[in-house]
Amino acid sequence: MTEQYRSRFRTLTDGSDAPPGADHHIFIGPQHPWAEEPAHFIIHLKGERVVEADIRIGFNLRGIEKAMENKTWRQNTMLIPRACGICSAVHQNVYVRLAEKLAGIEDQISERAKLIRMFSLEAERIHSHILWYGILAHDAGFDTMLHVTWRDREIILDIVEDFSGNRVNPALMLIGGVKRDIPKEKADRAQPMLDKLIKQVEYHKKVFTEEASIRNRLEDVGILTKEDAKKVTPNGPTGRGSGLPFDVRKATPYELYDKIDWNLVYYTEGDILATTMVRLDETLESLQMCKQILYQLESTQGELLARVKQKIPEGNYFARGEAPRGEDVHYGIANGTDTPERYKIRAPSLGNIDATLKRMDGEYVADMPVILRSYDPCFSCTNRVMVINEVTGEKMILNQDEFARKAIKAKKYNRPFF
């Protein structure tokens, strides 16, 4: 099996161990305008076609797993969302479910708490998918779509901010339940906004399927067949675009995903358009789930937070959740104290790299941005900052423009920031 996928066993990046037939070598990254995150791609070309592609990762090790071994289970609840900039809620959800299972209190979580958790997860999926296909359109040279999608994404971010106080890191979950309730007036306020967003996403779908300038960039590009997909094991929308109909929400249902009405989306074509359609359809599916959840919340009552002890008894558990990008895998071992013995996180993007490299074989170099984007490399997109004056303790909340304006003025006129 290894002979077929030799690309990553090339020893050097300077082309000295190049694959046979390749005449040019393109190095992308670690710092590159295409990608906001550090990753190094090596693409071997023959003429305009790709012969082989390789990747080097590991420019951004933060040591979260080691840090978790030095903090208590309760403290880690707030550390774990920082594993990812944009799918923070799903990491927290998998973590709290794992801790609840080890503590043996998974039956005590009320339905209301589970529904609020599910709303947080689905809202995250919606804004992550909208963000992704906006940037995909930008990579394909269709910038109008980027601005349209990001304008509409604000609707769901406003709802998340209303419910949790934060835009992209809601941090609603705790071991034993949730932190905040969703009161009826807030839910009523959100319903018409969701209706509006459904209309907008239907319009996005129309653009992606009918507008030739974007469709031609995506159709029949970077095909990953089902046989190849079984070998390189992609997860999430990347796999579902290639005809592997597996979603953790359906495969091993958690929270109340088996009690709510929703359809599994999968396509069999395997090209970039198929993965895009998976995400577009999933966004619509998640939006109708959000509406259902808010409707069910009206009639469901229950304690938001169950009682949980600081110390978690010995044991190990393997928990999974469906992140916007694929399956999010956590494995935790408890040793009877209040800190974990070992905690392992596998974020979905690592499992999708193989599939993306496989997609590139024999494609044009002009299609690289679209193919590289296809597995949805993770972005951090928080738009606001809080600036604290160290001397006086004064706080200011600024958006990006104000921050930039202040910073430029301070630099230009050599003035203090405040």
Add this chain to the structure above:
Amino acid sequence: MSDVLKELEGILNITLPGNLVEGVTKVEEGHFDVMCNVTNAFDLMKILREDAGIYHLSTISGVEKDDEFNVCYHIQHRIEDEFKEVPINLIITKIDKNKPKTPSMLEFFVAADYYEREIYDFYGIYFENHPFLQRLILPERWPDDVKPMRKEYGWEQIKEITMKITKEGLEEAK
């Protein structure tokens, strides 16, 4: 144990030889832990991959115990008609702490490459027959003999090393 083993064999539609499997526990409905000695791991994985047709590897995690290392392969048995998955944790036990080595499963799973190299980085466990067992995640300047996820290195020590290599890098850039 034998009931659980029979249930697992029924789901996978194969027979697992008794001498290869050390123990099977049922975590919850449709979720199993399989324990296996390091000498039998390759043969057992061969049966699971080729006879039972398991092709999805979620991840691999390394675990440090008091007197041994464990390596845990998290694999999924997929039933495509029902859209179901059966998670199986294959825990390889009794990896010697002084000379840690275990067979590489790259022959069965392409995805095993990154995960095995990550464990090699973090724990220094050597995967036999891996064609390209090199550094994946740790920084280039990281000292070769420091395996950061081992219990002997505390959080403060790791911070010190990180600061040291960062300073070296900055000085070299000047």
